[in-house]
Amino acid sequence: MRYPKSGPLAILVLLTVCPSLGGEVTGGSRQAPEIDARKIIDRIDRLLRGDSSIGTMEMSVVTSRWRRDMTLALWSEGTDKVLVKVLAPKKEAGTATLKSGSDIWNYLPKIDRTIRIPTSMMMASWMGSHYTNDDLVKESRLVRDYDIKLSFDGVRDGQEIYEFTLTPLPRAPVVWGRIITEVRQKDLMPLQSKYYAEDGRLKRTLAFSRFREMGGRLVPAVMHMTPEDKPGEYTEIRYTELKFDVPLPPDTFSLAALRK
Amino acid sequence: MSALWIALRLGWRNLWRNPRRSLITLAAIAAAYAFLIGMIGLMEGLKNQLLRNGTRLQLGDFQIHESTYLPDRNINDTIGADEGVDLQAVLARISTQPEVEGLSARVYGFGLLSTGSFSSGAQLLGVDPAAELFVTTLLRGLRPGSSLPAGGARGLILGQALAEEIHARPGAEVAVVTQSADGTLGNDLFHVVGILRTGLSYQDRSLAVTHRSDLQELLALAPGRVHEVAGRIRDPLRADRVCALLNGSGLLPPHTKAQSWGELSPQLRDYVKLSESTNGLMIFLVALFAAFGVLNTTMMAVFERTREIGMLGSLGMRPALILLTILLESLFLGLLGLAGGFGIGALIMSYLATHGWDLSRWVGEVSMLGTRMDPILKGAWSWGQVGWAAGGLIAATLLAAFLPARRVAWMQPVAALAAPTEG
Numbered sequence: 257m258r259y260p261k262s263g264p265l266a267i268l269v270l271l272t273v274c275p276s277l278g279g280e281v282t283g284g285s286r287q288a289p290e291i292d293a294r295k296i297i298d299r300i301d302r303l304l305r306g307d308s309s310i311g312t313m314e315m316s317v318v319t320s321r322w323r324r325d326m327t328l329a330l331w332s333e334g335t336d337k338v339l340v341k342v343l344a345p346k347k348e349a350g351t352a353t354l355k356s357g358s359d360i361w362n363y364l365p366k367i368d369r370t371i372r373i374p375t376s377m378m379m380a381s382w383m384g385s386h387y388t389n390d391d392l393v394k395e396s397r398l399v400r401d402y403d404i405k406l407s408f409d410g411v412r413d414g415q416e417i418y419e420f421t422l423t424p425l426p427r428a429p430v431v432w433g434r435i436i437t438e439v440r441q442k443d444l445m446p447l448q449s450k451y452y453a454e455d456g457r458l459k460r461t462l463a464f465s466r467f468r469e470m471g472g473r474l475v476p477a478v479m480h481m482t483p484e485d486k487p488g489e490y491t492e493i494r495y496t497e498l499k500f501d502v503p504l505p506p507d508t509f510s511l512a513a514l515r516k
Numbered sequence: 517m518s519a520l521w522i523a524l525r526l527g528w529r530n531l532w533r534n535p536r537r538s539l540i541t542l543a544a545i546a547a548a549y550a551f552l553i554g555m556i557g558l559m560e561g562l563k564n565q566l567l568r569n570g571t572r573l574q575l576g577d578f579q580i581h582e583s584t585y586l587p588d589r590n591i592n593d594t595i596g597a598d599e600g601v602d603l604q605a606v607l608a609r610i611s612t613q614p615e616v617e618g619l620s621a622r623v624y625g626f627g628l629l630s631t632g633s634f635s636s637g638a639q640l641l642g643v644d645p646a647a648e649l650f651v652t653t654l655l656r657g658l659r660p661g662s663s664l665p666a667g668g669a670r671g672l673i674l675g676q677a678l679a680e681e682i683h684a685r686p687g688a689e690v691a692v693v694t695q696s697a698d699g700t701l702g703n704d705l706f707h708v709v710g711i712l713r714t715g716l717s718y719q720d721r722s723l724a725v726t727h728r729s730d731l732q733e734l735l736a737l738a739p740g741r742v743h744e745v746a747g748r749i750r751d752p753l754r755a756d757r758v759c760a761l762l763n764g765s766g767l768l769p770p771h772t773k774a775q776s777w778g779e780l781s782p783q784l785r786d787y788v789k790l791s792e793s794t795n796g797l798m799i800f801l802v803a804l805f806a807a808f809g810v811l812n813t814t815m816m817a818v819f820e821r822t823r824e825i826g827m828l829g830s831l832g833m834r835p836a837l838i839l840l841t842i843l844l845e846s847l848f849l850g851l852l853g854l855a856g857g858f859g860i861g862a863l864i865m866s867y868l869a870t871h872g873w874d875l876s877r878w879v880g881e882v883s884m885l886g887t888r889m890d891p892i893l894k895g896a897w898s899w900g901q902v903g904w905a906a907g908g909l910i911a912a913t914l915l916a917a918f919l920p921a922r923r924v925a926w927m928q929p930v931a932a933l934a935a936p937t938e939g
Contacts, residue, residue: 321592322699351701362693364703369691371630377637380628384699 308333309471311498312343317385319489324384337509338392342383353382354514355392363514370511386460386483386491390431401428402435416441432459443467445476458484470498519837527844537817538849544813545853545909546860548806552905553861555802557868557895559795564896566791567752570784571777572653573714576620576746577755580610580762580774585743589624591697591735593743596769600740609767610747615758618650618748623731623741627694627702629674629724634682638674638724640694642731651748655725658710667729671709675720684708692724696736704734752777803905807912810853814846814916818924825924826932835925839918842925846917850910857909861902868895 309332317324327344338355342348350365360373373380378390401424408419422435433454438447448463460483464476477495507513531538571577585593595601607619623642628635645655645664655664658673665671672690674682684690688708696702706726714720732739749758755776762774778785818825828838876891924932 317699319699321697324699348700364691364693364701367691367703367705369630369703369705370632371628371691371693372633372635373628374635374637377628377635380637381695384695384701 307501308504309498309500310502310504311470312496314494314496315383315385316490316492316494317383318491319486326383331504331508333504333509339509339513351383352514353392354509354511356509360389360392361511361514368515370514386481386486386489401425401430407436412438417447443474445474460484466494470495471500473498473500520840523837523840523844526841528848530841530845531848537820541810541813541817541849542853542856545810545850545913546856548809549854549857549905549909550860550864552799552803552806552909553858553902554864554868554895556799556898556901556905557861557865558873558893559791559799560896560898560901561868561872561894563788563791563795565893567777567784567788570781570788571752572748573716574652574654574719574746575777575781575784576651577749577752578747578759578762578774578776579780580745580747580768580772581743583771583773589743591625591695591737591743594737594741595743595745595772596740597771598741600738600742601769603740603742606769607745610745610762612767613758613762613765615749615751615754616747617750618647620644620647620651620746621728621742622648622744622746623728623735623737624743625694625731625735627692627724627734629678629682629684630691630693631682631684631688634684636678636681637722638678639722640692640731640734641723641725642728643725644728651746654712654714658712664709664725664727667727669727670704670706670730671726672706673710673712673725674708675723676711676713677717677721678724679708679711681721686710692734694734696734697741698736700736702734702736704730706730747774799901799905803908807908810850810909810912811916814849814913815920818842818917818920822924822927822932822935825921826927826929826935829925829927829932830929838925839921842917842921843914846913847910850913853913854906854909858906865895865897868893869897870894 310330312327312329315326315328317326325345326342326348329341329343331339336355336357338353340353342351350363352363354361354363362371362373363369364371373389379388381387382389382392402422403425405421405423406418407421408417410416412419418439418441420437420439422432422437424430424432424434432451433456434452435449436452437449439445440447445467446464448461450458451460451462453459460481463480463482464478465480466477467474468477469475470477475495475498479493481491481493483489580595582593582595582597584590592598595606603621607621610616610619620643625640625642627638627640629638630636643655643664648655655673664673672692674684674690679685682690686708690706690708691703692706693701693703712720712723712725714723728742729739731737732741749755756778759774759776759779762768768774778788825838825842828841829835872892872894874892
């Protein structure tokens with residue numbers, strides 16, 4: 257069994273899609289022998305693996321008070337290196353986030369300063385979105401930290417799906433009490449993941465849509481995150497461009513590059 | 517000449533027939549009263565100190581918020597909602613309440629403070645330093661020579677532990693990053709003008725104070741938008757009543773409410789109540805012991821004079837008049853003793869009120885329930901309790917005279933005359 261190496265999709269995909277797909281990786285096959293877990297693993301692994309990626313995306317953050325639309329450029333390499341830069345709106349253009357290992361650095365062009373995000377701020381919002389800084393840095397460890405079971409296999413809402421239920425293993429250092437992920441059977445694309453707190457309450461729902469080919473792969477181009485405790489609010493990410501396995505200059509993920 | 521006048525004159529004259537004995541009793545009463553005054557003063561001082569420490573550091577005696585602001589402290593829940601208010605007009609209206617001594621409008625935020633590699637989350641507090649000084653002592657804990665500059669200068673005062681954590685000294689430049697009210701990433705450079713040492717570890721670790729207008733700019737809040745108005749009133753114990761008046765007055769903007777320190781910090785209220793009742797018990801016990809001391813001295817004084825009383829009886833003085841004479845004598849004694857005790861007590865209190873009692877040798881620096889305890893305990897007058905103590909001592913003196921006097925006054929003069937002579 258292998259870790260899903262987080263992949264070519266951008267920063268947030270690394271942390272969200274990939275774990276949820278990773279969820280399919282183990283588990284389920286013993287209940288439904290016709291599903292070859294290994295095959296699914298390989299498929300997903302191939303889907304998400306890329307030594308590097310470049311892309312652009314639009315992020316919309318909608319709260320009860322305001323809406324922000326941003327255009328972001330992103331670069332990633334392996335599992336632990338990600339660079340995101342704001343292209344628009346103009347006021348915030350140049351603002352950038354660098355993830356390197358377990359560190360996050362932010363660059364703020366207005367004051368021309370680079371700031372390391374301390375551990376105590378990991379649960380704070382990333383760029384005003386409903387994602388936290390922690391969502392950016394945490395590794396995809398679902399396979400290692402969760403027991404994964406196939407909990408549904410059949411037709412739901414008009415399409416054949418697999419539903420996997422992930423429950424954390426004892427002593428696993430995770431924040432969720434349970435994750436339920438739906439994957440459509442025809443192409444093993446993720447449909448949605450529901451994240452539950454330890455007390456069983458639904459905390460957030462991540463929905464995937466607009467499956468299309470980008471950079472030669474089928475990927476969900478839209479990720480829609482809805483926090484349960486803030487009705488009417490969401491963060492939506494739409495990939496507009498993705499390229500995989502592009503050679504990146506060695507200093508792409510340096511603090512100097514962050515400021516450029 | 518009425519019997520009462522005779523009793524009064526006799527009582528007064530008897531008082532000075534044996535000056536040594538009277539002075540001893542008088543001294544006992546005076547000492548007990550002076551001691552009680554000091555004791556009551558310290559207890560009252562302790563309560564006041566607790567209350568002052570709890571309210572004067574940051575809380576204030578009352579606070580006004582948009583009704584939805586607490587407990588979440590959402591950045592958008594400013595007084596007067598999104599439109600904000602004409603702040604000066606609102607403050608001026610609240611100031612018309614006679615008990616209000618100071619008002620400070622505040623803005624709060626949560627942000628990331630960074631000097632580059634060293635960063636920490638902090639509670640951002642924006643105040644008008646001049647107004648804040650009338651409400652709390654928050655900015656008085658500054659190192660000498662440092663003060664918050666006017667708005668626009670982006671001066672920043674950091675809690676001591678926070679400053680150490682991000683390696684910022686006065687003069688250092690600190691980047692402050694926060695989520696603004698409009699959703700954007702508010703960020704700006706501030707420079708450290710002072711280090712704050714409140715004595716409360718939580719505050720020292722998390723508080724960053726700046727000028728209100730600078731914080732409003734950082735948070736993208738209009739100048740009329742504030743989260744809190746903290747106020748100070750003459751007597752913190754009247755905070756509940758002042759808040760009820762304010763809430764019913766129509767002086768506050770709509771959807772806002774004033775809450776007293778007791779509502780905002782129930783623990784502090786409980787603690788003040790607890791300290792009041794334990795103080796009351798302690799004073800009662802001390803007063804009881806003091807009364808027993810006076811009782812003893814007075815009783816001995818009357819017993820010593822059994823022969824003399826027998827003489828009055830054998831000369832035909834009615835027992836009731838004898839009793840009255842002795843009671844009046846005790847009353848004079850008690851009043852003189854209280855007067856003397858009050859004099860000494862006032863001297864003790866004037867020392868305790870100005871210099872206080874330095875407890876630091878025993879307790880060091882203590883913080884309790886989010887309030888800093890000043891190691892110097894200062895006395896404060898509690899006239900009600902001082903009055904009760906006086907009444908208690910007079911009652912003890914009269915009781916002490918009454919018990920033996922009643923027995924002796926109705927004694928057979930012969931038996932009384934046979935009693936041992938005094939001295």
